[in-house]
Amino acid sequence: MGAVRVLRSEWTKVRSVASTAWTLGLAVVVTVGLGVLISALVRSEWDDMPARERVAFDATYVSFAGTSLGQLxxxxxxxxxVSSEYSTGMIRTSLAAVPRRGVFLAAKVAVATALALVVGMVTSFAAFFAGQAALGGHSTSLGGPGVLRAVVGGGLYMTLIAVFSMGVAVMLRGPMLSLGILMPFFFLISNVLGNVSATERIGRYLPDQAGGRIMRVVTAPGDDTPYGPWGGLGIMALWAVAALACGYALLRKRDA
Structure with a gap:
């Protein structure tokens, strides 16, 4: 089967899975909605905000407050x-039709990544503009220093979260096992490692901790992170590539 036909096949699979629309739609709604809520709360409590917090205030980053849940x-x-084919047993049919497993995986990842990128960018720009509207007089503009980079980076961050998850799912195959590892990792383990002084230097190199810096415009006082916004996103991209590489290595060796 040619590469174009494989891509079309994977696009058909993605469209036919009902969860695709509601998961991506939920990512948009949660990210934008929570970002607007937090921005409105910041605006209402601005007068009571301590001076040190006003100095480090990042209007752009506040807009992305919903990303922590939207990435879910x-x-x-x-x-x-990835795992829906394993849970239904369709993976055997897919690999019989496309015996070149590298082509099969590349097509699946390419289609899903393109879709995640479109949704991620729409979500990021929508969250920014909605959040700035809610901030009122404390807002910033897209033309401000570093703002466009942060907004575009927000879309790339959401995309890389999906790509990393695909890599883990290829390795583990089962949806419950994959989600059972990824959810605690991003919502508990990473936060603990990144906020405890004894493990902070390790935690800053985890995918979400590193990648999240791309959405920041203002550097907090005392921040000694040894990489910048694009460096952090690069670290996150390396995690995603490593997850896919490990997944591909296992896909080649084991039976469907």
Whole structure:
């Protein structure tokens, strides 16, 4: 089967899975909605905000307050794109039709990544503009220093979350096992390692901790992180590539 036909086949699979629409739609709604809520709360409590917090205030980053929950939907999307075929047994049919497993995986990841990128960018720009509207007089503009980079980076961050999840799902195959590892990792383990002084230097190199810096415009006082916004996103991209590489290595060796 030619590469174009494989891509079309994977696009058909993604469209036919009902969870695709609602997971990606949920990512948009949660990210934008929570970002607007937090921005509105910041605006209402601005007069009571301590001076040190006003100095470090990052209007752009506040808009992305919902990303921490919105990425949950992107994780689910990435896992289900891969593991749904394993849970239904369709993986045997797919690999029989496309015996070149590298082509099969590349097509699946390419289609899902393109879709995640479109949704991620729409979500990021929508969250920014909605959040700035809610901030009122404390807002910033897209033309401000570093703002466009942060907004575009927000979309790339959401995309890489999905790609990393796909890599983990290829390795583990089962949706429950994949989600059972990814959810605690991103919502508990990473936060603990990144906020405890004894493990902070390790935690800053985890995918979400490193990648999340791309959405920041203002550097907090005393921040000694040894990499910048693009460096952090690069670290996150390396995690995603490593997850896919490990997944591909296992896909080649084991039976469907």
């Amino acid at each position: 939907a992107m994780i689910v999307f990435g896992v289900l794109v």
